[in-house]
Amino acid sequence: MTTIDTTFRWLGGALHPLDDCDLAESTLAVADSWLVTEGRARALEAHRERFGQAVARLGGTISPDELELFWAQGLALIPREGEWFPRAELLERATGRELRFRVRPAPALQTAVSLWTAPNDPRRTPAVKGPDIPALSRLRQNAQKAGATEAVILGENGTIVDGATTALLWWRSGTLIAPTSDLTRVASVTARTIRMLAGALGTPGSEERARPSDLDGAELWAVNALHGIRPATSWIDGPQLAAPDAARLSAWRRRLEALRRPLPS
Incomplete structure (x- = not known):
């Protein structure tokens, strides 16, 4: 093979x-x-x-x-x-x-992520996955040079929009929160799947316009199709994030894994 x-x-x-x-x-x-x-x-x-x-x-x-x-x-x-x-x-x-x-062989899968705030938004077609991949890859490389593994893209007034290669979700008082839908970004399949599951399970959910400082004390997840759910363990020059709730994280990872289906024969 x-x-x-x-x-x-x-x-x-x-x-x-x-x-x-x-x-x-x-x-x-x-x-x-x-x-x-x-x-x-x-x-x-x-x-x-x-x-x-x-x-x-x-x-x-x-x-x-x-x-x-x-x-x-x-x-x-x-x-x-x-x-x-x-x-x-x-x-x-x-x-x-x-x-x-x-x-393509899958790269090594990661279980956690550290964040860095991008100094600018390099996206030119933010709602479409594809054209911005080279620029976002360079942005992630800059995050790595700064000692992180993922960059956070901010919008107007410093509002959290997206990660360079991930969608961002956070927990506050048992509520699963996403950036508001009017903030233009690629429609993340993984984030949508998690939010739909949350709705089916009766887990409270909401959207908000948040600046990095608003996430102080919150548990933050970076999610995508490759790595699934990765909790953010630190944010360079950003808020002090809460440690992940181990039981909740494990349960949600199991739920996502249970959704895998065989490829067509």
């Missing part, structure tokens, strides 16, 4: 291995990725919908039926053993738009 990153391009109604000699410039227009563990994935349909909707909003010649076929062929390429982090992509090239599917 291969353990390298393999890229396939969509051509003539099928996915083909990408020629290593293909050096033509391209720009990432849309992307979506998710974790596959032993052939099982969480909220796969939500990832498919998010990718499909973003592609459709751009217009062009890619029909819903073609996109469905691309998605199905891509899923068939993912190994059913081990941990993988595949990514569906739409690229802008000089010759037009092109769909690609990358089969």
Whole structure:
């Protein structure tokens, strides 16, 4: 079984291995990725919908039926053993738009995160996952240079909007809180899943516009499709965060894990 990153391009109604000699410039227009563990994935349909909707909003010649076929062929390429982090992509090239599917080994999974406040917001298409990935990757690298593992993006008046590669949720007095929905950001599949579960379980939830200082004493989670839930253990130049509630964290991780389903055969 291969353990390298393999890229396939969509051509003539099928996915083909990408020629290593293909050096033509391209720009990432849309992307979506998710974790596959032993052939099982969480909220796969939500990832498919998010990718499909973003592609459709751009217009062009890619029909819903073609996109469905691309998605199905891509899923068939993912190994059913081990941990993988595949990514569906739409690229802008000089010759037009092109769909690609990358089969990537998952990086080492993390169980906690430390935060750093980004000095600016580098996003140019904040509601679409894809075009800003290079800039957000550089932002996360700057966080690492500062001794953290993730950057927090602030909006107007210093309001917490998002993480560079994560969505942010926090707990206060038993209530699960998210940034208000009018703060433009990528619609996180993992955050939505957690909030829907909370609603089904009767867990109080709300939204608020919060500055970093407002989270002093709160338990903060950074969540995404790769790592699931990671509690923030520290925030450089930020608030003093509460230690995670171990029992609550464990229960929510189990709930998320229980949502994994086998990939289509």
